[in-house]
Amino acid sequence: MPPRGNSLGESLTALLDDRAGQISVIVPGQVVGWDNSTETATVRPLLLDRAGAQRPEIQQCPVVFPGGAYWDIQVGETGLLLVCDEDFSAWWRTEEIAAPETRQNHAIGNAVFIGGLRASTDTRTHQTDAAILPKPDLGGEVLLGDSGATKAALHEDLLTDLNTFLGLLRTWGGTNHANWAVASAAFTAAVTPAINALTAGIGLGNYQSPSVKVED
């Protein structure tokens, strides 16, 4: 419907402004629901429309994961709704090149969600040299990486048990053993529990991180 204006210039300006207002491109959004069977979220846009009204929630909104990784999205997570030019439903359902199912162009319903955009008031601890994966289901966060790290970190329990083992070796090696048979028996008695502890720890999975798991 052409807007009313007092002059051609005003009319054109109003028309262009009206059209621009109908084009959604990128909008902040918040996850209000997650369906891991379809790997889609229900996302609420976090900006009102030009008329001051709440914008509609987007259901079955595909989620973009960095590098193709996958994890459960947390309700409350914020990010960006990236609005596609056209309705991608047919491709999304079939993985085949397809015509848009609807005539919606740059409509909020044609959005995908990219997590990670946070408000300035978000109080999560800032890390200068590590990536943070929020895992509220585990009671916190998983920090990945360190700018100075070159090797994989050891689990704290494994480090403790290895240090215990190492201490025994040092103690035994630093002793002047007059009787080899006695020394050998003492060594066996002292070290065997430590070896058993390490073996058991590995067998029970005690040295695996509760936050990082490798699946076959």
Add this chain to the structure above:
Amino acid sequence: MNLRDRYWEITVGTRQIASATTTPGKRPLSAAFEVSKSLGREPNRASLKIANLSRSTRESLEQLEEPEIQIRAGYQEQGLQDTIFVGDTQDIYSAREGPDIWTMFESEDGGSSYRSARLAMTFEPGALVRTVIQTIAGAMGVGIGNTAAVASSATLENGSAVFARGLAIEGPAWRSLDTVCRSASLRWSVQNGVLQLRQQNAPAEISATLLSPSTGLVGSPARGTRDPRTGEVSVTAQALIIPGFFPGSVVVLDSTTVQGSWMVHTVRYTGSTTANDWYAELTLKEYDAA
């Protein structure tokens, strides 16, 4: 068919301003109107003016807040009158032209209603196309017309009767209706205050109006060249104001230059009680037969 004695009747709000039935001893009021109607998304428009209303009538009319206006016109013979326009009046003002004071009315068909109607809704995955259309139509602020009947068999262009991923709509209701209708190969317009839905390139009604020199055809219809963009051929014709002309209706032309069934795309009525104007200028196009 008596096509000599003109009939006209105008109602603003609940007030009948003028009628063909004149009060004995009083000079009949003069009126002139121009009504433009089309199948497009823009609202149909009417400009109407009435001469020499009393001061009190003028003042009371000018204070009305977007009143509905209805124009009926045709001929005195029964069955030859039709409501040619129903709409909301945006402007009412009076101005002197020579010795007369004319009261002007500028109106749009459903204009104030669907211009202001906005929506922000989410439809669940699997929502029926017909449900979505009916919901939006219900929010337009105009009568739903034939929406239920036409939408009942609505499918997307891929044949699906549902929006598999659901649908989020926002903004002006008319824009959402337009998008969804186009997605379902439907077209919409507002005619006389109610929604009219139809299949793309098909008329809204099966019944047709015969237009020949004896039923009101004026002059010879002219066939235009084929539109290079749409491939459509259009015909322009002029007729007296008789019932049955509205965008989406079918006219059967019986003339020496053009014959056959055509769909009305636009109609422009011009009428004047003080001049010869009492015409409907039609733009007709081919359509897909059911």
